[in-house]
Amino acid sequence: MTTHPTPALISRYAAGADGVDDATVWAVEAHLESCAACRALLTGAVDPGTRDLLDRVADGIAAGITAGPAPAPRRRLRRTGVAVRVLPWLAVAAGLVLAAVLFELTFHSLPSLVLLVAPVAPLLPVAAAWSRRTDPAWELLATVPRAGLWLLLRRTLAVLAAVVPILAVAGWWTGHSPALWLLPCLAFTAGSLALGGLVRVDRAALALVALWSGAVVIPSLAGDRLPAVLSAGSWPGWVAVTVVLVAVVAFRAADHRRLGAGQI
Amino acid sequence: MRRSLAEVDEGELLRRIARRDRRAFDELYRRTSPWLTVRLRRRCADPDVVADVLQETYLAVWRSAGSQAHASAGGSALGWLWTIAAHRLVDAFRHRARQQRVPTVPTFETVAPAAEEEALAGGIDADLEQALLALPPELRQVLRAMVLDGLTTRETSLLLGMPEGTVKTRARRARIALRRALS
């Protein structure tokens, strides 16, 4: 705004109560908050009593500054408490994928270990990211407004952002089509979030790992063939499953307001 | 060539204070403390409370300038300064209310606006000004605390020494009256 209060008005405002009505005071105060020039005028217009007060306060501040802590330097990057603790599990997942690649390249007769491991590779870090054991502030997290699907997604997507490139490299190295390792991976991640609305997310993720290992991985290694669900034409099924699970997660978003799902 | 400190704006002063620049802090104090004091004195008649609030406010600025410079990159340094001071003022009222040493809130008589004040400072227009003046002072008081000073209903109730329910009722009445006056 280009209209300023007159210097006389500013002086009257600075002097205290007399002579300025409430609405004018309001307008002056609203203006002063954003106008440095008028504030400078005000600085010149204060009475001696106020000036003394300001000097006394300045002394007190000086004492406080010498006695107290200095301003802390601001870190550029936001510190994360949980990421550090999830890293070991990311390393485990990476190691699993790497081992799967090496096995597959060495033992050509075995069914593709990379494809068998891919769906559950991110689930261990996801379980870790949301587990009471790895997040020391879990109890506090359970009480905050931000606890919910959004926070859960942030951490899950961070895990995926770390795991998917590793899987991509593994998939390229062993010559598998991306649909066959990416889609099951996404489907299982969405599944652990969806199931996590009922039981805790970490339990859901671990349950899915156990289920997949027992129902698919071990039989196919024993039977020496790739299961039907991972065959070349299965990817439309995986797309459908992923879409349905993502819809379930979105629809049941309110379930994630409570981290513990009612259990301790 | 370095600009003199007088040409630096308050936001930049804050950034320098975050880097422990004592001269920048003194300059910020010089420029903003009169404004802050005058504004505080219009909410609290006790000069000791005002002095304490000022001291705590600027010490808080010194100590947390680093975080603030980062968080309010677009916002107003003065808005932030006022918010800190207002919260400390409410804390002082809260503390003293418990001990029955309630600092008084100065109440001023409504004075008829002088002729030369028609073209007002930017921020509110003539209609709003008339409407505000038409409000009973107790409604205006609540509105000022909430709208201009940015306090919540709880904080307003502590500052003005009235139950929160009363604050809310008066705020609603003020709203209705203003809407009627401005329509």
Add this chain to the structure above:
Amino acid sequence: MMRAVSAAEIAPTTHAWAVHAEKLVVRAGRHLAVNGLDLALDTGVHGLLGPNGAGKTTLMRALATVVKPAGGRLSVLGVDVTGRGDLRRMRRGLGYLPQHFGFYPRFTVREFVEYMAWLKEMPKSDIPGAVQRAIDRVGLTDRADSRMKTLSGGMLRRAGIAQAIVNDPRVLLLDEPTVGLDPEQRLDFRELLRDIGSDSCVLVSTHLVEDVAAACTDVVLVNAGRLVWQGTTAELAGRGGADAAGDSATERGYSALLRAHRGQVSA
């Protein structure tokens, strides 16, 4: 700068109590730690007393919305926590310090309280000022930028209190907040509690009857998951007969009421 005041903010409060529990049942594992508890709390500092295993911590966790109750009704700030109330909005007005307070060791106190303020969805520009204020109120100004792993037990506890009060909660739940505090710090803490209790509902669970006697306006005594007694500290002190155990009037009142309740329960 001018702030827009929403209609919701100035609408009259519809709830009578800040915390209202009716026949509340909460499980801890398989055990019913809270078993038919009735409680009504409003503004003020309320002390939660009771023997070990009385269900105090479980009650706090239920109020803080960490655990969902298994039965009964619980409303906090007017929001039905047992049903499908809007937890998010209500949680913005909550502050909680758990008994076993977990923290990130490499965070500084300031960073931790800022992180919690962010999690509580405080407006971003308000956070630095609110964090400094919370740190000053608990007396950790000098250690605000030290890493949490370098803090003593009492300082950690105070950092926990700081994160609980950073958002000026209307309901503040503190589970054993004075553990590790030296007597002078406990005095300061009681002053802080009294200040906060003038316009919020504070529930302090403590083993130290003297903390309760000094800072609390109201005492809630629980045993075996049920409410035994609720009243002022003066009334509690008046309940102890000459033969009751305890070194102070409050302790005598406490043990007398507890014994009477145990007698009733086993009869």
